[in-house]
Amino acid sequence: xxxxLLGPPGVxxxxxxxxxxxxxxxxxxxxxxxxxxxxxxxxxLGISAKEYLDSGxxxxxxxxxxxxxxxxxxxxxxxxxxxxxFPRDVAQAEALDEILKGLxxxxxxxxxxxxxxxxxxxxxxxxRICAKCxxxxxxxxxxxxxDGKCTRCEGHIYQRIDDKAETVRERLKxxxxxxxxxxxxxxxxxxxxxxxxxxxxxKVLETIISMVQGRK
Ligand code: AP5
Ligand code: MG
Numbered sequence: 398x399x400x401x402l403l404g405p406p407g408v409x410x411x412x413x414x415x416x417x418x419x420x421x422x423x424x425x426x427x428x429x430x431x432x433x434x435x436x437x438x439x440x441x442l443g444i445s446a447k448e449y450l451d452s453g454x455x456x457x458x459x460x461x462x463x464x465x466x467x468x469x470x471x472x473x474x475x476x477x478x479x480x481x482x483f484p485r486d487v488a489q490a491e492a493l494d495e496i497l498k499g500l501x502x503x504x505x506x507x508x509x510x511x512x513x514x515x516x517x518x519x520x521x522x523x524x525r526i527c528a529k530c531x532x533x534x535x536x537x538x539x540x541x542x543x544d545g546k547c548t549r550c551e552g553h554i555y556q557r558i559d560d561k562a563e564t565v566r567e568r569l570k571x572x573x574x575x576x577x578x579x580x581x582x583x584x585x586x587x588x589x590x591x592x593x594x595x596x597x598x599x600k601v602l603e604t605i606i607s608m609v610q611g612r613k
Contacts, residue, residue, distance in 0.1 A: 398423055398477040398609060399502060401484070401493075403580060404510035406568045407521035408594045409601060412533055413510065414481040416602050421609075423477035426468055428461060428485075430531065433557075437528070453559055453567035455485055455575060462492045469496055477505075486575040490582050507583040508605050512594035514569060521560050527552040 398421050402410040411427060418425035432450055435443030442460070449456045465483050468474070484490040497504060523536040529552025534541040541547070541554045559568065583589040590608045592601055 398479075399497070399505050400478070400609065401480045401504060401507040401583075402482075402510060403507055403576070403583070404594060405512065405514070405517050405572050405576075406565065407517035407524065408510045408512045409520070409598060410481045410510060412598050413508075413602055413605060414479045415533075416598075417479050417605065420602075420606060421477065421479070423479060424473050425479050425481060426465070426474075426483070427481040428456075428465065428483045429481070431464060431468070432456060450559055451564070453564040453571060455571060458486070458488055458492070461485075462489060465489075465493070466496050469500065484579055487578050487582055490579050504588060506609055507589050508608065509580055509583075509589055509591045510594035510601065511591055516595050517569075518565060521565050522562070524560060525554050525556055527554050529553070 400417065402414055402417075404410050411430075414425045414427065429450075432443070432446040436447050436450065437443070442464070445460060446456045455461075461483065465480075469478065480493075484493050493504070520535065523538065525534040525536065525541050526532070527534075527547035527550065530547060530550040532547050532549050532552075533539075534554060545554050546552070547554055559565070580589065590605075592604045592608065594601060596604070
């Protein structure tokens, strides 16, 4: 199963990608997570990407496309993958077509998780993350323990630097200008499936599973 998850910042792409990866037995590939990992390790990739993530702008395509091409060529992607946060502009969508053509495999579906701006802003404002295992928490929906240690791995729970209100506004602007056209790109190709991301996370997951299994 080869899937792309599309949608605005904070809509729940990462939340659903983790669950879908477990259910479908294919890797979750998040370009945002790859950049954050590189930044925390201070690798050359991380050093180049940091200013873009911190300001809410897209990392240049010369960096991002090669990174995804390498990742999709790994043996663990042979049975499929769930792409979260890529493609994020039309040039990336075209590059993905080329990469998949080169690998001789099709994209099965693009799941567009949609929600209003007020909902995603609240989700981002409350989001907390484990620095060690990436587990997601939310101050109201799924609060982290009071000692600030992850319930799964005891890692340190933190707030993403790009989750401050000013950077969120920039990310939403970038999403509208650069990523929304990707929704139309796939709609035109007839492989776009839209799910209501304002529902609770379990409902969203079951809807996506039904969609990819051809029941919706
Ligand atoms: P990235 O990490 O991809 O961030 P994003 O797209 O802005 O999306 P988020 O991770 O903020 O949200 P999400 O949809 O995953 O929501 P989540 O599941 O966490 O990208 C970050 C940056 O990296 C970019 O700004 C850019 O600089 C760079 N970048 C990445 N990819 C790139 C690319 N392809 N090209 C160029 N640059 C790139 O959920 C949010 C919160 O809501 C959580 O607390 C969660 O618990 C809660 N929640 C989730 N679902 C529900 C629900 N149904 N009900 C209630 N609460 C929910
Ligand atoms: Mg995410």
